[in-house]
């Protein structure tokens with residue numbers, strides 16, 4: 512006999528919590544399984560602890576610029592242990608609030624992993640069965656490991672949050688979001704950083720802005736080595752050398768971070784036996800309504816092949832609950848305008864098409880508006896590094912199809928522009944809006 516629910520959710524991360532909580536709000540009897548901490552990657556080993564570290568890094572950078580503009584400063588040393596305690600207390604508070612809310616919503620939370628036994632039943636490791644007409648896979652992803660000699664001498668992003676002290680000299684292998692964000696944060700916090708990139712930095716972002724960011728990262732002292740394929744790690748913990756193809760060696764490092772992408776948690780769920788289709792990388796394939804190839808089984812978040820961002824997982828979970836429990840048969844989330852920010856130094860924000868994508872899609876109909884600027888504070892300090900803003904519009908009405916911003920404040924200013932783009936923003940709308948001066952945001956309104 513199995514206990515019966517209206518909806519079963521595997522995974523209590525951003526996507527799973529969203530689906531479970533919204534379904535319960537709509538009156539469903541929900542069971543939520545997760546063997547790990549409530550909140551998943553974002554809360555425990557992703558966005559939240561990373562952003563806390565980014566804020567600490569910003570303070571260190573502001574302290575440096577403070578000295579440049581005339582503040583009398585002494586050296587600013589981060590009490591790493593105290594910072595970590597405060598950060599982790601904050602995260603524990605989030606988990607506690609989730610637990611309270613789930614309890615109040617009468618959601619049955621089970622702190623164990625489950626796998627699918629059929630399209631309406633899951634089973635735990637102890638063999639207990641639970642059934643429901645709808646099962647949502649929201650099991651997320653984990654950092655990729657490489658089958659490489661000495662891989663264990665380095666750490667994954669999950670472990671970087673557990674460091675007892677900042678490294679002196681860290682190698683970061685990879686060129687994506689995680690690699691670039693930690694390279695910048697660690698550098699600002701005083702570490703020597705080598706960023707070892709197999710091919711390109713931040714593939715998928717606008718090339719011009721990525722290059723402008725790379726220039727700034729290098730001028731902050733980050734050593735970026737491109738086109739280097741690491742094939743082995745040698746040495747012992749705290750004293751690691753990396754071997755690249757062509758006989759090149761990097762190091763010695765007291766820490767190595769492997770930031771080489773993520774792997775969906777779709778293995779070990781019993782999907783193959785049920786015929787749930789996955790792509791080669793293991794992402795569960797879903798349609799616009801989060802349906803998998805098997806009726807009654809759905810998937811949301813990083814385990815799917817959609818953008819791996821918390822707000823995307825949340826939107827997918829909510830829309831799915833709205834459809835399955837709320838009775839809105841056409842509920843799905845609009846993924847045409849997805850903004851995102853790389854929390855680098857300075858941050859890089861992007862929404863819509865890059866110049867390269869816009870040209871491929873619209874050819875000569877694309878208008879490219881690019882501006883370079885040096886923030887006022889930097890000018891006062893005598894710095895000359897340049898930031899870039901870029902706007903892409905198409906057709907006679909000049910509908911905006913892409914906005915890209917590099918510079919201080921990009922992380923906060925982009926959201927409002929994303930709302931406008933979602934509502935059909937045109938070039939003329941920007942031209943007829945009064946700017947706020949002096950700000951970074953006005954650079955987008957002053958483009959020619």
Ligand SMILES: Cc1cc2nc3c(=O)[nH]c(=O)nc-3n(C[C@H](O)[C@H](O)[C@H](O)COP(=O)(O)OP(=O)(O)OC[C@H]3O[C@@H](n4cnc5c(N)ncnc54)[C@H](O)[C@@H]3O)c2cc1C
Pocket residue numbers: 521522523524525526527544545546547548550551552553554556557558559561623624625626649650651652668689776780811812813814818819820821822824
């Ligand atoms: C370092 C880092 C920084 C990031 N920063 C940002 C950021 O700034 N902004 C942003 O938007 N995104 C960021 N992301 C991405 C974001 O964290 C993810 O997109 C988001 O957490 C995905 O949510 P999810 O619910 O799909 O999966 P997860 O949050 O990973 O949750 C999946 C859950 O499923 C559980 N689970 C696994 N297997 C089972 C099973 N068999 N049964 C039951 N439960 C199971 C896991 O324990 C986990 O708790 C970051 C990611 C990383 C790694």
Ligand SMILES: NC(=O)c1ccc[n+]([C@@H]2O[C@H](COP(=O)([O-])OP(=O)(O)OC[C@H]3O[C@@H](n4cnc5c(N)ncnc54)[C@H](O)[C@@H]3O)[C@@H](O)[C@H]2O)c1
Pocket residue numbers: 657684685686687688689690692708709710711713714740741770771772773818819820851852853854
């Ligand atoms: N600020 C944010 O919103 C934020 C921050 C972190 C992560 N994320 C999300 O999480 C996802 C995962 O981030 P990520 O940085 O782990 O992955 P990613 O896919 O962004 O980057 C992976 C990098 O690893 C490299 N790589 C892959 N295999 C390699 C190998 N064998 N040797 C050397 N390099 C190799 C790739 O070329 C790429 O540069 C992102 O795509 C993003 O959606 C978002």
